[in-house]
Amino acid sequence: MSVLTSKEPAEIQALSPQTVRADFPALDRIFADQQRLVYLDNAATTQKPRAVLEATRRYYEESAGNVHRAVHRLAAEATELYEAARQRIAKFIGAPSTRSMVFTHGATEGFNLVAYGWARKFLKAGDEILVTEMEHHSNFVPWQRAAQERGAVVRIAPILEDGTLDRVAFARLLTPRVKLVAVTHASNVLGTVNPVAELIAAAHAIGALALVDAAQSAPHLPLDVRALDADFLAFSGHKMLGPTGIGVLYARETLLEAMDPFLTGGEMISKVFDDHATWADIPQKFEAGTPHIAGAIGLGAAVDYLERLGRERVRQHEQQLTAYALERLGDLPGLRIFGRAPERVGVISFALDGVHPHDVAQFCDQTGVAIRAGHLCAQPLMHRLDVPALSRASLYLYNATDDVDRLVEALQAAQRFFHAT
């Protein structure tokens, strides 16, 4: 991996973070102490470009009707905007049709939808679900619960020292009892990008289905569900420049058709009788009630924004910046980085000797640098790494080397502050 130092900024500026930053009103924030906000908690949630805020504002101020139900203009406009967003997001992830695109309120709801609508219907006693040690709770606890209910078992493929998946162990665990492989595309702790296309092919080879947690990949990597051959894939809008409360579950049409509905109520029915009901076509079958219309429209605008910047350029910028950050952080004595996968995203978790992660994050915050600390919604992984908690800095397209420099300064100051006697 080539590493750029601060002396070679030309390549890193290819995306021009300065220009990009100007699109994000939140990044203008200056704290009382004259420090510019350095936002490095992007794996938790991202800032929003003006284009996204504008798109949702326009819906509310001009076309705030409900969707699918009424013939008046506001409702027609709302429906058009909502369905156009579905179409653009489908294109963004290479989905063959909008029929396979279910709007959810986030990645978490996507996994639960599959756990309720697919796993509880099709899993049998003795069946297995194979996950990895680096899963986020949202791609773990739903399977635990579904498995418990069905008498099935969740198996956990371990990771290696460098934070990559143990492929040998994975292959060993992938027996014909496995009916679903649920694996994250990119880890929100280690930054590891998993070879999901290969893992999916292996799953299919033994007749299992494969689900991809794309919460940390959709914002950062070019993504093509057909190239991956994924059966299910879910992500959240708020982690990719979009509004809160919206996400997407992609699933093969045949699977959506075979699955039971999950939430029931308006929109998702065809006919309702006193003693039974029939379901609408997919994807409406899985969208009960009034959807988050403004959220879908905002996510559509976010996806447009990402495509306008160019996803390859975004990826390149983040890779260079990540390399820079790894080098600078690696130089700090007493700092230990968790996760050294060669294929990775800009999520960097670390421990600072003798300073608790919460104190690290608190101290950074006081210098205007926002990072995260805690179990990072991955307690099984914390047990594996044998740490109570970690600090995490996570990068996005509007970050640049000066942000990393500010982080490094803050960490050095924290060491001085807490270690002084």
Next chain:
Amino acid sequence: MSVLTSKEPAEIQALSPQTVRADFPALDRIFADQQRLVYLDNAATTQKPRAVLEATRRYYEESAGNVHRAVHRLAAEATELYEAARQRIAKFIGAPSTRSMVFTHGATEGFNLVAYGWARKFLKAGDEILVTEMEHHSNFVPWQRAAQERGAVVRIAPILEDGTLDRVAFARLLTPRVKLVAVTHASNVLGTVNPVAELIAAAHAIGALALVDAAQSAPHLPLDVRALDADFLAFSGHKMLGPTGIGVLYARETLLEAMDPFLTGGEMISKVFDDHATWADIPQKFEAGTPHIAGAIGLGAAVDYLERLGRERVRQHEQQLTAYALERLGDLPGLRIFGRAPERVGVISFALDGVHPHDVAQFCDQTGVAIRAGHLCAQPLMHRLDVPALSRASLYLYNATDDVDRLVEALQAAQRFFHAT
């Protein structure tokens, strides 16, 4: 009920719809034909005041962190705003504490949460759930499905000719087999306001729990869950001036504690082990994943706005306007109103002789008047009323007599247009 005619506008103007309208940018919309938008589809979704748009904009532009997880300022501000919204909404509905307030993405998810977390856990074969003939699909289909799974039965209390609940039949159906009474506070078709406090007392008297669908009452009526003694109550933000994708489920703390979690993942866990997990305290136990932070904050602002206007004044304004609308529509030959309950909200469904509801709505729309047509998510009620569909005009606080006049003109023109030979 006293009826005001257009010659006595003084009382009706008490709320000053002119001033109120100025708070709603969407109502400034002028269509190509110079017609001002007359928005009468408020039972589907409402327009948003500037205060709500401002509150969500501020979150996104200043404090767009994730909640509950990080120590940095953006996250702390986001958490504070989010929890303050929960507190204000709790106060708005008289909830004894925020622990009983679960943010959902709408009324529909609220009912499903109870259907999954309570009904599937506690219902036994032979148990019954009692609903009414005027329920929205969202307060009907989830019970149908939960009952099917548990071998329980859904009973439907009929309505009378005037669109009120048949109290005699209800009392007859309320046997000790009933474990849950699920009833709408206000009908989204008939406008009927049900005597929920009495129905809840009756349910409690035989040991059943009571759930209230407040989707059409929270926006319009003063509401107090303690006075009602409701066990569960759910509503949607987008129908009460708030953003899309957010809603609230109120439930008694002891019930939330006894219930199984519904969606699982981040935020809602306490500890996660390889083979099991434990749950966070209520209400977080029911809020898996990143919540719709901007939505909650926006709903908090909507509730503030409603309280600033004064809920009694809103109610009075709407009652007077409804009376005016009923009188004017009642005068139209060939127009039949469905629902004549003395206690009602401003939802008026009707049929126009010889003109299909969709054509009525389409014609109105071309004159700038937005009304709804269809089965109104209440197919069992449509069967009961023996109509394939209805047209519906629904009023809100920004409507005034001139809006009703425009509707009446449009309906008269529609009659002329479609009946001419």
Next chain:
Amino acid sequence: MQLDDLYQEVILDHYRHPRHFAALRDDETLVDEENPLCGDHIRMAAKLAGERLTDLRVQCTGCAICTASASMMAEAVSDQPVSAVRSKIETFLAILRGEQPPQADDLGDLVALRGVAEFPMRVKCATMPWHALSAVLQRLSVAK
């Protein structure tokens, strides 16, 4: 978008005086379809005489667009060879999808429904009779 684009005079005329409409007995009904969203309900009966579609009768309760579309359709396809009927169905559906098929001119009065494409919420109203007609052809060819 003008209302007149949608409810053209010829459409209103078919709505008020639908052609080929009749009350159908259950035993002659080939297709029975309903749009639960708006309650439109359509039933059809027809026969094959060699390669021709004959005796097409429609029973329809629906909005003006649905009713007029059914009536104009019945007029346009009655006593036509099945192949011509199929191509009319395709042409019509393409127009309502907003496409511009080459043979659009053989639709006669039906071009009046072109305006419906501008009203996405109403497209289903206009196309429903045609989907039902497709199903009728299917039933007849299986029965043969």
Next chain:
Amino acid sequence: MQLDDLYQEVILDHYRHPRHFAALRDDETLVDEENPLCGDHIRMAAKLAGERLTDLRVQCTGCAICTASASMMAEAVSDQPVSAVRSKIETFLAILRGEQPPQADDLGDLVALRGVAEFPMRVKCATMPWHALSAVLQRLSVAK
């Protein structure tokens, strides 16, 4: 909100040199609590001598706030009558809730933790040892 409000010198001192801390055997541990969110972990042992709390020992891995709070607490309540301990717990928790109880001045060094109330995300770090101490009193009074 200044960082110094949070990490005052006296807090840092207790963090670096915690008082009454010891490695505890399982059989003497009365309370074992964990905050799964940040991994803070606290164990406590103590005895009753008549109405006095004695021999309080704490084992704690946590952030500076949690550690300092535990250390200052141990110093403040050791060898105190149980009733005084209870009132200190109440006073302290009230301060951290942002309230201003009348007896705040008998807290000594602990007032340094007052600044934590300004950092809502950290309040739990400071209060956790005190909730654990509450549980210790509970255990001791049941055992009595």
